[in-house]
Amino acid sequence: MHKRPVSRLLPLDLDAAQRKQLAQEAFEVIERLLGRRDHAPIFVPTPPQCIEAMQVAPPEGGTELPELLDRLQAAAECGWSKEHAGDLGFIPNGGLYSGVIAAMLAAGLHSFTGSAFEQPGLVALEESVLRWLGRVFGMPPATEGLLLSGGSLANQTAIVCARDRGDFAPDRSVAYLSERAHHSLPKAMHLCGIPAACIRSIRATAPGRIDTQSLLEEVERDRALGRHPWLIVGVAGSTDTGSVDDLSELAAIASRCGAWFHVDAAYGGMFALTGRGAARLQGIGAADSVAVNAHKGLFLPYGVAAVLVRHPGALARAHSGQGAYMRDVTRVPDLPNYFELGPELTRPFRGLLLWLPLHLHGVAGFRQALDRSLDLAQQAAARLRAIPGIEVLHEPELSIVAFCAAQGDATTQRILAVINGSGELRVSSTTLHGRTAIRLAFLHPRTGEPQIDAVEAAIRRALEAR
Amino acid sequence: MHKRPVSRLLPLDLDAAQRKQLAQEAFEVIERLLGRRDHAPIFVPTPPQCIEAMQVAPPEGGTELPELLDRLQAAAECGWSKEHAGDLGFIPNGGLYSGVIAAMLAAGLHSFTGSAFEQPGLVALEESVLRWLGRVFGMPPATEGLLLSGGSLANQTAIVCARDRGDFAPDRSVAYLSERAHHSLPKAMHLCGIPAACIRSIRATAPGRIDTQSLLEEVERDRALGRHPWLIVGVAGSTDTGSVDDLSELAAIASRCGAWFHVDAAYGGMFALTGRGAARLQGIGAADSVAVNAHKGLFLPYGVAAVLVRHPGALARAHSGQGAYMRDVTRVPDLPNYFELGPELTRPFRGLLLWLPLHLHGVAGFRQALDRSLDLAQQAAARLRAIPGIEVLHEPELSIVAFCAAQGDATTQRILAVINGSGELRVSSTTLHGRTAIRLAFLHPRTGEPQIDAVEAAIRRALEAR
Numbered sequence: 001m002h003k004r005p006v007s008r009l010l011p012l013d014l015d016a017a018q019r020k021q022l023a024q025e026a027f028e029v030i031e032r033l034l035g036r037r038d039h040a041p042i043f044v045p046t047p048p049q050c051i052e053a054m055q056v057a058p059p060e061g062g063t064e065l066p067e068l069l070d071r072l073q074a075a076a077e078c079g080w081s082k083e084h085a086g087d088l089g090f091i092p093n094g095g096l097y098s099g100v101i102a103a104m105l106a107a108g109l110h111s112f113t114g115s116a117f118e119q120p121g122l123v124a125l126e127e128s129v130l131r132w133l134g135r136v137f138g139m140p141p142a143t144e145g146l147l148l149s150g151g152s153l154a155n156q157t158a159i160v161c162a163r164d165r166g167d168f169a170p171d172r173s174v175a176y177l178s179e180r181a182h183h184s185l186p187k188a189m190h191l192c193g194i195p196a197a198c199i200r201s202i203r204a205t206a207p208g209r210i211d212t213q214s215l216l217e218e219v220e221r222d223r224a225l226g227r228h229p230w231l232i233v234g235v236a237g238s239t240d241t242g243s244v245d246d247l248s249e250l251a252a253i254a255s256r257c258g259a260w261f262h263v264d265a266a267y268g269g270m271f272a273l274t275g276r277g278a279a280r281l282q283g284i285g286a287a288d289s290v291a292v293n294a295h296k297g298l299f300l301p302y303g304v305a306a307v308l309v310r311h312p313g314a315l316a317r318a319h320s321g322q323g324a325y326m327r328d329v330t331r332v333p334d335l336p337n338y339f340e341l342g343p344e345l346t347r348p349f350r351g352l353l354l355w356l357p358l359h360l361h362g363v364a365g366f367r368q369a370l371d372r373s374l375d376l377a378q379q380a381a382a383r384l385r386a387i388p389g390i391e392v393l394h395e396p397e398l399s400i401v402a403f404c405a406a407q408g409d410a411t412t413q414r415i416l417a418v419i420n421g422s423g424e425l426r427v428s429s430t431t432l433h434g435r436t437a438i439r440l441a442f443l444h445p446r447t448g449e450p451q452i453d454a455v456e457a458a459i460r461r462a463l464e465a466r
Numbered sequence: 467m468h469k470r471p472v473s474r475l476l477p478l479d480l481d482a483a484q485r486k487q488l489a490q491e492a493f494e495v496i497e498r499l500l501g502r503r504d505h506a507p508i509f510v511p512t513p514p515q516c517i518e519a520m521q522v523a524p525p526e527g528g529t530e531l532p533e534l535l536d537r538l539q540a541a542a543e544c545g546w547s548k549e550h551a552g553d554l555g556f557i558p559n560g561g562l563y564s565g566v567i568a569a570m571l572a573a574g575l576h577s578f579t580g581s582a583f584e585q586p587g588l589v590a591l592e593e594s595v596l597r598w599l600g601r602v603f604g605m606p607p608a609t610e611g612l613l614l615s616g617g618s619l620a621n622q623t624a625i626v627c628a629r630d631r632g633d634f635a636p637d638r639s640v641a642y643l644s645e646r647a648h649h650s651l652p653k654a655m656h657l658c659g660i661p662a663a664c665i666r667s668i669r670a671t672a673p674g675r676i677d678t679q680s681l682l683e684e685v686e687r688d689r690a691l692g693r694h695p696w697l698i699v700g701v702a703g704s705t706d707t708g709s710v711d712d713l714s715e716l717a718a719i720a721s722r723c724g725a726w727f728h729v730d731a732a733y734g735g736m737f738a739l740t741g742r743g744a745a746r747l748q749g750i751g752a753a754d755s756v757a758v759n760a761h762k763g764l765f766l767p768y769g770v771a772a773v774l775v776r777h778p779g780a781l782a783r784a785h786s787g788q789g790a791y792m793r794d795v796t797r798v799p800d801l802p803n804y805f806e807l808g809p810e811l812t813r814p815f816r817g818l819l820l821w822l823p824l825h826l827h828g829v830a831g832f833r834q835a836l837d838r839s840l841d842l843a844q845q846a847a848a849r850l851r852a853i854p855g856i857e858v859l860h861e862p863e864l865s866i867v868a869f870c871a872a873q874g875d876a877t878t879q880r881i882l883a884v885i886n887g888s889g890e891l892r893v894s895s896t897t898l899h900g901r902t903a904i905r906l907a908f909l910h911p912r913t914g915e916p917q918i919d920a921v922e923a924a925i926r927r928a929l930e931a932r
Contacts, residue, residue, distance in 0.1 A: 012832070013912055097480045121517055149810055187785070302577075324897045346615075
């Protein structure tokens with residue numbers, strides 16, 4: 001009944017009044033969802049009829065906007081709410097509203113920043129945030145960077161640079177990763193054609209950091225066998241516990257044995273803006289490459305990460321390509337053609353998603369929110385330690401705390417179920433030292449002490465229910 | 467003077483009035499840019515002070531929004547305008563406004579569709595457009611798909627699936643590509659670790675299609691030497707001329723020799739919605755994999771492409787990975803976890819960028835605009851043929867026409883300069899049969915006969931200026 005005949009289709013090229021109506025209605029949908037975010041339960045089961053409604057193929061004739069937005073809103077209200085202040089699962093996303101506006105502008109400006117000669121001013125904007133990121137990590141001024149959709153592609157792009165440096169040989173090159181490294185790293189190596197036999201998983205010490213003694217022993221064993229330590233990966237904020245490898249020590253080892261030193265700082269990197277974070281991340285500035293996610297530590301909408309590579313020309317060597325149709329691509333002094341530095345040609349204008357929020361709120365706003373996340377993790381660890389029967393498994397290094405029940409996995413599982421069944425919290429779990437552990441990950445500007453109170457209350461309820 | 471002290475920073479967590487102000491001002495910037503798009507010159511040089519202004523690093527304290535938006539608008543108004551109806555360069559982008567709204571909603575819903583259990587309704591939405599795309603190409607119902615940022619990653623993902631099918635051996639597997647294939651294909655192979663020696667460039671016939679006779683000869687030569695034809699790539703819309711390979715014949719050859727048949731339909735794929743396009747693309751439904759860009763033939767904002775793979779499980783086999791922290795990832799019947807099917811874990815909610823415009827305007831709206839682009843190319847070819855001294859180099863197969871001056875490259879270059887200096891047109895050039903050729907690429911809903919008139923007038927001016 002909402003269907004219009006084909007003759008009344010909304011044309012592809014909208015007039016100003018139609019554009020205003022669309023923008024207004026989209027704004028209101030987002031406001032309605034924001035309005036319910038902290039009151040509605042953090043999880044709502046998705047009714048089968050909602051899934052069915054979303055599986056309908058695009059119709060030949062158009063559909064009225066209000067009907068579409070109702071259907072969309074119904075689907076978006078189900079499942080796990082990611083904008084709830086009680087989201088402590090996996091790595092939360094802060095959902096910065098200024099990032100939403102930046103996403104609208106990035107699409108609406110209709111800009112291609114993949115090559116500098118198209119819109120040099122906007123490529124300069126993108127460079128400005130990449131150079132700023134390099135400075136945040138203490139990397140040299142000549143460091144080059146690229147914005148990608150997430151940590152997986154940022155890690156993969158760094159690995160391709162390392163592989164194409166010239167000394168990689170599949171039969172004798174070896175990469176070393178912490179057993180706590182993110183699974184996207186071995187996956188990226190697989191995608192790059194690096195054999196699994198080239199990868200060594202190095203055990204982590206109790207706090208979750210790579211055991212540098214084990215690493216050294218493995219490196220020496222491989223060298224004695226004529227193999228070449230090719231890549232050492234440091235973790236700056238493990239997904240499990242937020243632990244940070246000893247990056248200075250890894251940099252020194254990599255330097256001694258001629259390996260490329262990559263730091264996966266997807267989750268932890270932006271804590272470098274804080275005093276405590278910078279202390280934990282000491283040594284990151286010596287990396288050959290760093291991956292960092294802006295949709296984590298800068299609270300931006302999903303789809304913005306950076307890879308930074310210390311060696312000018314390394315990205316271009318790995319990613320060059322030519323086509324006859326590219327003869328009109330010209331060079332702009334001091335500005336890169338990003339399509340020559342990474343795996344993408346056409347790509348969204350991601351730089352604006354960083355630039356607008358960073359300039360609007362100022363770096364201090366982000367620094368404060370990150371500091372607050374570190375505070376919350378420390379407070380949570382202290383509060384949990386005071387609960388009889390709860391073991392906090394590590395001193396929080398960044399904003400993640402993992403804990404378990406002294407009574408064993410069954411009790412831990414019960415606590416997990418009670419927390420996630422509370423309607424106001426979401427946490428996730430992992431396996432640490434063979435035990436089931438619950439993770440609290442703080443990285444959301446609206447999360448605060450009320451959420452810690454709620455976690456504590458849920459744990460006490462679960463323990464009393466024995 | 468616009469600077470606020472740190473104490474007056476706009477907080478990260480905005481209230482409703484602040485959100486409304488941001489949305490309103492962003493909307494107005496886009497409207498101002500849209501208002502000038504067809505009146506302002508298509509190219510405006512970027513002043514050095516604009517580039518300087520954009521290179522400023524994010525400040526410690528915030529900046530007033532109007533000042534930021536002024537700076538952004540100044541930069542966005544420079545360079546080549548991509549939303550001008552006279553943009554016939556490379557492959558134009560239609561800049562659909564409903565896509566801009568979809569981008570705002572995709573960011574504003576704050577949704578993660580990388581795994582089905584987070585928000586099954588929205589993953590179902592994403593599946594609905596992927597399944598629709600598979601049907602548009604005539605692929606079987608079990609075809610699986612994935613949305614990526616562009617054709618480069620879509621091609622790369624297909625190549626990894628082909629590589630990981632199990633019969634790839636770097637010393638004897640061979641891939642066959644048209645010399646007119648997009649450079650992202652050999653680049654993607656390089657990124658996947660496939661040696662350049664595994665790739666054969668096959669010559670194209672005069673219309674720009676792969677010469678299937680040459681292909682067959684190469685295949686037979688390789689097989690006689692004990693090599694294994696591993697991958698055959700078909701081009702469905704070359705960047706140079708919009709030519710389409712004989713996909714039915716390529717499918718038959720691939721089937722006979724056991725090769726994976728990939729079709730790069732990044733530019734041309736969506737023409738399958740039209741009668742003429744479907745006829746040209748005949749055979750695409752037999753492909754093992756297809757890559758298509760929605761930011762080309764569906765006129766969407768940059769950053770939405772799809773890869774479709776005929777064989778259930780092929781994407782997952784190439785892209786699986788595990789981490790201890792993923793133990794709370796559960797499965798939803800009949801809905802995929804996209805992070806298990808592709809190179810990305812966290813990723814933007816790209817499905818909405820297709821779903822909203824397709825449902826809002828209806829498929830018929832897109833079909834009409836694509837048909838119009840085909841018409842315009844045919845009209846342009848006829849008009850250019852009627853100009854003495856102009857050679858149209860091919861019958862347009864899709865929406866691209868390439869031509870040159872009979873007098874030689876110097877004259878063609880002069881024509882190119884006059885067209886691009888007109889202030890209302892942009893075209894690009896390529897090399898065809900050793901000659902410089904100018905390309906007119908029609909793929910913009912607002913482009914029409916006035917732009918063909920302007921091209922003709924510019925050519926006549928250039929020829930008369932001799």
